[in-house]
Amino acid sequence: MTKPGSHAEREGSQAELIRRSLKRRYRKERRFRLYGITAIFIALFSLVILFTDIISKGYTGFIKTTVTLEVHLDGELMYLNDAADPEQIAMADFQAPIIKAMQAYFPEASSRADMRELSRMTGSYASNQVRDLLKENPDWLGTTRTIEFPAHDTVSVYVKHAGDPGYSIRLTEQQQRWTDELLSKGVIDTGFNDVFFTSGDSREPSNAGILGALVGSLLTMGITLVIAFPVGVAAAIYLEEFAPSNRLTDFIEVNINNLAAVPSIIFGLLGLAVFIGLFGMPRSVPVVGGLVLALMTLPTIIISSRAAIKSVPPSIREAAEGIGASKMQVVLHHVLPLAMPGMLTGSIIGMAQALGETAPLLLIGMVAFIVEIPDGFFSSATVLPVQIFIWAGSAEQGFVELASAGIMVLLAFLITMNAFAIWLRKRLERRW
Amino acid sequence: MSISMSPAETTIEEGKTVGIPFSDDPKFHLRNVEVFYGESPAIKNISLDIARNEVIAFIGPSGCGKSTFLRCLNRMNDSIESCQIKGSLLLDGQDIYDPKRDVVELRARVGMVFQKPNPFPKSIYDNVAYGPRIHGLANRKSDLDDIVENSLRKAGLWNEVKDRLDAMATGMSGGQQQRLCIARAIAVSPEVVLMDEPCSALDPIATARIEELIAELSESYTIVIVTHSMQQAARVSNRTAYFHLGHLVEVNDTSKVFTMPEHELTESYITGRFG
Numbered sequence: 001m002t003k004p005g006s007h008a009e010r011e012g013s014q015a016e017l018i019r020r021s022l023k024r025r026y027r028k029e030r031r032f033r034l035y036g037i038t039a040i041f042i043a044l045f046s047l048v049i050l051f052t053d054i055i056s057k058g059y060t061g062f063i064k065t066t067v068t069l070e071v072h073l074d075g076e077l078m079y080l081n082d083a084a085d086p087e088q089i090a091m092a093d094f095q096a097p098i099i100k101a102m103q104a105y106f107p108e109a110s111s112r113a114d115m116r117e118l119s120r121m122t123g124s125y126a127s128n129q130v131r132d133l134l135k136e137n138p139d140w141l142g143t144t145r146t147i148e149f150p151a152h153d154t155v156s157v158y159v160k161h162a163g164d165p166g167y168s169i170r171l172t173e174q175q176q177r178w179t180d181e182l183l184s185k186g187v188i189d190t191g192f193n194d195v196f197f198t199s200g201d202s203r204e205p206s207n208a209g210i211l212g213a214l215v216g217s218l219l220t221m222g223i224t225l226v227i228a229f230p231v232g233v234a235a236a237i238y239l240e241e242f243a244p245s246n247r248l249t250d251f252i253e254v255n256i257n258n259l260a261a262v263p264s265i266i267f268g269l270l271g272l273a274v275f276i277g278l279f280g281m282p283r284s285v286p287v288v289g290g291l292v293l294a295l296m297t298l299p300t301i302i303i304s305s306r307a308a309i310k311s312v313p314p315s316i317r318e319a320a321e322g323i324g325a326s327k328m329q330v331v332l333h334h335v336l337p338l339a340m341p342g343m344l345t346g347s348i349i350g351m352a353q354a355l356g357e358t359a360p361l362l363l364i365g366m367v368a369f370i371v372e373i374p375d376g377f378f379s380s381a382t383v384l385p386v387q388i389f390i391w392a393g394s395a396e397q398g399f400v401e402l403a404s405a406g407i408m409v410l411l412a413f414l415i416t417m418n419a420f421a422i423w424l425r426k427r428l429e430r431r432w
Numbered sequence: 433m434s435i436s437m438s439p440a441e442t443t444i445e446e447g448k449t450v451g452i453p454f455s456d457d458p459k460f461h462l463r464n465v466e467v468f469y470g471e472s473p474a475i476k477n478i479s480l481d482i483a484r485n486e487v488i489a490f491i492g493p494s495g496c497g498k499s500t501f502l503r504c505l506n507r508m509n510d511s512i513e514s515c516q517i518k519g520s521l522l523l524d525g526q527d528i529y530d531p532k533r534d535v536v537e538l539r540a541r542v543g544m545v546f547q548k549p550n551p552f553p554k555s556i557y558d559n560v561a562y563g564p565r566i567h568g569l570a571n572r573k574s575d576l577d578d579i580v581e582n583s584l585r586k587a588g589l590w591n592e593v594k595d596r597l598d599a600m601a602t603g604m605s606g607g608q609q610q611r612l613c614i615a616r617a618i619a620v621s622p623e624v625v626l627m628d629e630p631c632s633a634l635d636p637i638a639t640a641r642i643e644e645l646i647a648e649l650s651e652s653y654t655i656v657i658v659t660h661s662m663q664q665a666a667r668v669s670n671r672t673a674y675f676h677l678g679h680l681v682e683v684n685d686t687s688k689v690f691t692m693p694e695h696e697l698t699e700s701y702i703t704g705r706f707g
Contacts, residue, residue: 320552
């Protein structure tokens with residue numbers, strides 16, 4: 001204690017010091033908040049750019065261009081007098097009636113060159129469509145039917161993207177004139193692309209659809225979830241609750257953490273060597289894809305599940321033990337339900353990763369061109385990201401917009417999956 | 433400070449407890465108990481009897497080992513890997529730490545109430561019914577209902593919660609939660625209830641309720657209570673044990689401990705010179 005005067009003086013100067021430091025602290029705080037807001041703004045801005053780009057490029061993928069023609073199914077023209085005879089069906093010319101129907105609008109186009117150009121207004125599989133219709137309805141032979149054909153890829157690009165610098169128009173002058181005229185007559189029309197959602201892949205963009213990949217992704221994810229979730233949760237419970245802490249468990253823990261950081265393509269190599277090479281499982285099937293992705297997802301699930309178990313308050317554990325609950329009962333009745341939301345969150349992150357994974361699937365052959373929609377875990381399939389990958393690398397211009405549309409479907413799938421997980425978590429939390 | 437700490441350095445003799453540590457009809461028969469956390473000893477050679485249907489209070493400064501000792505009585509220290517227990521601990525003449533002993537059965541007989549109220553995040557009913565359910569004490573729903581009602585009545589909670597048994601236990605006040613934890617502990621009809629500072633997280637009114645409850649429960653249960661409050665020890669217990677740095681310094685009738693302590697360390701503590 002010194003003299004009271006100096007004490008008061010010191011008090012005054014200290015208050016001044018605090019005031020000054022306060023100002024500095026507040027400035028720091030404001031700056032820090034500004035950094036945060038900027039970061040969020042940048043993130044949102046990038047997201048907006050990403051979405052606008054994908055949607056503006058891809059929405060045309062949901063629009064199809066069709067050519068609707070009155071086709072006279074003339075037997076003589078097709079060299080066909082009995083549509084029920086498979087031999088005749090195999091030999092017949094189904095392109096002729098389509099060209100004939102087009103010529104109804106352009107009678108002047110009668111040279112070989114003109115007819116070839118006319119035939120390239122409808123999709124490459126238009127004649128197959130006529131054949132299939134006749135196979136199903138042999139009595140249609142000789143009648144006139146209204147048939148809706150997908151337009152040829154080049155026509156579709158012209159209709160949807162004329163004037164867009166990103167696309168080059170590959171129609172001849174004459175074809176462009178024809179297209180314009182047919183458009184004005186309503187023969188060529190655009191509509192919602194149901195084909196995209198109801199069919200598998202195709203060499204022809206107007207016939208290609210995402211359904212095959214969607215089903216493939218569903219099947220693969222199903223296998224991944226069924227294997228990775230129980231195994232991951234069980235491993236986490238054992239390591240966290242029952243395992244003695246010794247060198248072996250330390251070693252296991254380090255390895256799990258390392259596995260989480262292993263590039264996914266390594267898991268593809270492992271799948272190729274073990275599941276296909278050693279066990280002789282077929283290539284390109286959802287089972288193998290699911291197994292590989294499950295291996296890839298396991299470390300993520302184990303790590304997050306262990307964190308969730310660790311975060312269960314010890315007081316709950318003690319409470320249960322204090323009443324005389326056995327170890328198993330403590331885990332099953334108390335720890336697991338409380339840790340479940342956290343475990344689900346981790347699993348969903350892992351599953352989302354797996355859903356977007358391409359590299360390991362390329363190695364086990366899920367990159368094949370597959371037209372049929374897979375009908376089981378052992379039928380050849382591809383998955384959404386691989387399908388997008390295939391389309392993005394295809395030559396036909398129509399596939400560009402399909403790739404973007406595919407990305408939108410993938411995002412929608414992901415959002416649905418996450419929404420389901422959040423709903424599930426909320427429900428579990430409410431129960432408790 | 434150095435003056436008041438001086439007794440601690442002077443007069444503790446290991447294994448020597450003044451007062452009346454033994455009883456003719458012990459529920460717990462504890463001899464030469466030593467507890468180690470790794471290398472460091474937490475309990476140093478303690479011998480004590482806990483009589484049938486008595487309320488015994490453990491008091492002492494922080495870190496003196498009273499909670500550790502309490503948790504030895506129903507093997508709650510088992511989950512701490514570094515914890516080692518030596519000596520003879522008998523419950524009704526049977527070794528608590530016998531490797532063949534079923535710890536689940538032991539804990540059903542020796543219930544525990546913890547420092548912080550820790551109800552399960554379930555309904556009030558499910559909290560109380562949990563113990564009877566896992567031990568299979570009730571075969572019918574009506575039996576279970578009876579157990580729940582009786583336990584809640586004994587814990588003095590029935591009138592407050594009888595209309596909302598389905599409500600979440602975590603939504604109750606702290607005092608109610610602690611009484612629920614007591615109801616949960618006595619629902620499995622234990623012979624002993626261990627209480628580890630049951631009132632330290634509660635306000636004075638809730639504390640008074642719990643103390644009343646302990647007085648009522650003492651008729652049918654043996655109660656061991658660890659407390660930081662000497663007034664509480666004085667109010668609820670028959671005997672009081674004073675712990676100091678892992679030693680059991682003095683055990684005596686509560687009235688004697690707080691009026692005429694035999695040991696000078698006990699006297700220093702209860703007169704507030706340290707602790």
